[in-house]
Amino acid sequence: MRFEQIVGQRNLINTLIDVVLSNRVSHAQLFLGSAGHGGFALALAYAQFVSCTNKQIYEDVKEGELKADSCGKCPSCVKYQILSHPDLFFTFPNTATKNVEKNNESADYIECFRNYVLSRNAYIDLESWYQELGVDNRQGIINVRDANTIIKNLTLKTYESQYKINIIWGVDKLQEDSANKILKILEEPYENTLFLLIAENSESLLPTILSRTQLVKLPPISDEAMKEFLLKEGVEDVENVVRMAGGDLIKAFSRTNDTNIEYRKLFIQFNRLAYVYNSSISEMLKLVEQISKMGREELKNYLNYTLVLYKECFVYNELKVDSNDNFTEEERDFKINFSKFITPRSLLSIYKLTEKAILEVTRNGNAKMIFLTLGINIGKIIRNSVNK
Numbered sequence: 061m062r063f064e065q066i067v068g069q070r071n072l073i074n075t076l077i078d079v080v081l082s083n084r085v086s087h088a089q090l091f092l093g094s095a096g097h098g099g100f101a102l103a104l105a106y107a108q109f110v111s112c113t114n115k116q117i118y119e120d121v122k123e124g125e126l127k128a129d130s131c132g133k134c135p136s137c138v139k140y141q142i143l144s145h146p147d148l149f150f151t152f153p154n155t156a157t158k159n160v161e162k163n164n165e166s167a168d169y170i171e172c173f174r175n176y177v178l179s180r181n182a183y184i185d186l187e188s189w190y191q192e193l194g195v196d197n198r199q200g201i202i203n204v205r206d207a208n209t210i211i212k213n214l215t216l217k218t219y220e221s222q223y224k225i226n227i228i229w230g231v232d233k234l235q236e237d238s239a240n241k242i243l244k245i246l247e248e249p250y251e252n253t254l255f256l257l258i259a260e261n262s263e264s265l266l267p268t269i270l271s272r273t274q275l276v277k278l279p280p281i282s283d284e285a286m287k288e289f290l291l292k293e294g295v296e297d298v299e300n301v302v303r304m305a306g307g308d309l310i311k312a313f314s315r316t317n318d319t320n321i322e323y324r325k326l327f328i329q330f331n332r333l334a335y336v337y338n339s340s341i342s343e344m345l346k347l348v349e350q351i352s353k354m355g356r357e358e359l360k361n362y363l364n365y366t367l368v369l370y371k372e373c374f375v376y377n378e379l380k381v382d383s384n385d386n387f388t389e390e391e392r393d394f395k396i397n398f399s400k401f402i403t404p405r406s407l408l409s410i411y412k413l414t415e416k417a418i419l420e421v422t423r424n425g426n427a428k429m430i431f432l433t434l435g436i437n438i439g440k441i442i443r444n445s446v447n448k
C-alpha cells in the first residue's frame with residue numbers, strides 16, 4: 061500500500077515521512093484511532109515506505125500534498141503489496157474456528173487475513189474480521205502462542221530489507237500473559253526490528269504499552285478528503301454519507317452498503333400514509349402497488365426489517381435511547397416523531413399484524429391485499445394510541 065492510497069491524513073503522513081527521511085525511525089510505534097480513520101492502512105503504507113528501495117521524493121509540494129511515497133515497483137514494494145514480504149510479520153486477534161479447533165494463533169490464519177486485508181484495501185475492523193473468520197459471536201485475542209511466535213521471529217535474520225517489521229493489529233486485545241511477553245520486547249530495541257502496533261482506543265490498552273511506544277494518533281478523516289474519495293468510488297448521495305460518517309471510512313461504507321436504505325424510505329412513506337389513511341387513499345394504493353412488485357423473499361425481508369424499526373421506535377419512546385447511528389437526519393426525525401405512537405400495547409398489535417402478513421406472503425397471498433389491509437389496520441392502531 062502506498063501513502064497515495066490512504067484517504068486523507070496528509071499532515072500526519074508527511075510527519076511520518078520526515079521521521080523516516082531523517083533516520084529517526086522509532087523501534088516501536090503505536091497507531092491509535094478508530095478503525096475507520098485508517099490506522100492499519102497507514103501502518104502498512106509506512107512499513108512499505110520504510111522498506112522501499114526506491115523512495116519517491118517530491119519537490120515543491122503544496123499544503124496537503126504528500127512529500128514522498130514508496131515507489132510501488134521495486135521488489136520490496138511488489139511483495140509488500142501482496143502482503144507477502146519475508147521480513148513482514150502480522151499478528152492479529154484470533155480464536156478457535158471450525159478449521160483450527162485448538163492451539164490457534166495468527167500464523168494459522170495468515171492466508172485468510174491477507175485476502176481479507178487486500179479485499180478491503182487495508183481498511184479493516186474487528187467486527188468484519190470476526191465475520192470473515194466465521195466467529196461472529198466470539199471475541200478474538202492475541203494469545204501467548206502469538207507472543208511466542210513474535211519472540212521467535214526476533215531471532216531470524218532479515219532476508220531482504222534493512223528492517224524486519226512486525227505489525228500487531230488489535231493490541232488492545234492482548235491477553236495478560238502475552239502482553240507481559242510483548243512488553244518485555246518493547247522495552248529494548250532489537251537490531252533492525254520495528255514494531256508497529258495498532259489499537260482503536262487507549263482506554264482498553266495497557267498503560268505500559270502506551271509508555272513504551274511512540275504515539276501516532278489518527279484524527280478523523282477530513283470531510284473534504286472523504287468526499288473526494290467517495291466521489292471517485294462512485295458513491296451516491298455523497299454529502300449525506302460524509303456527514304454521517306464523521307471522518308470514519310468504515311462507517312461511510314457501511315452506510316453505502318446498507319441494503320436497508322430503501323426499506324427505511326418505504327417504512328416512512330407507508331406509516332405516514334397509514335396514519336392519514338382516509339385523506340390519502342389514492343396515495344396508499346399507489347404505494348401498495350409499488351411494494352407488491354417486490355419478490356416474495358424481499359417482501360418478507362422488508363416486513364421483518366419493519367419489526368426491527370418498530371421496536372427501535374418503541375425503545376426510543378420508552379427510554380429515549382437511539383440505538384442506530386446509521387440513520388440520516390430525516391430518518392432519525394421520523395423515528396423520533398413516530399415513536400410516540402409506539403407504546404407497549406400498540407407495538408404488540410403491530411407485531412401480530414406484521415407477523416400475520418409475513419405468513420400470508422409465505423403462503424403466496426395477494427401482496428396488494430396484504431399490504432393494503434396492513435396499512436389500514438396499522439393506521440387505526442397508531443391513531444388510537446395517540447388519543448390515549
Ligand SMILES: [Zn+2]
Pocket residue numbers: 111112113114115130131132133134135136137138
Ligand atoms: Zn519501492
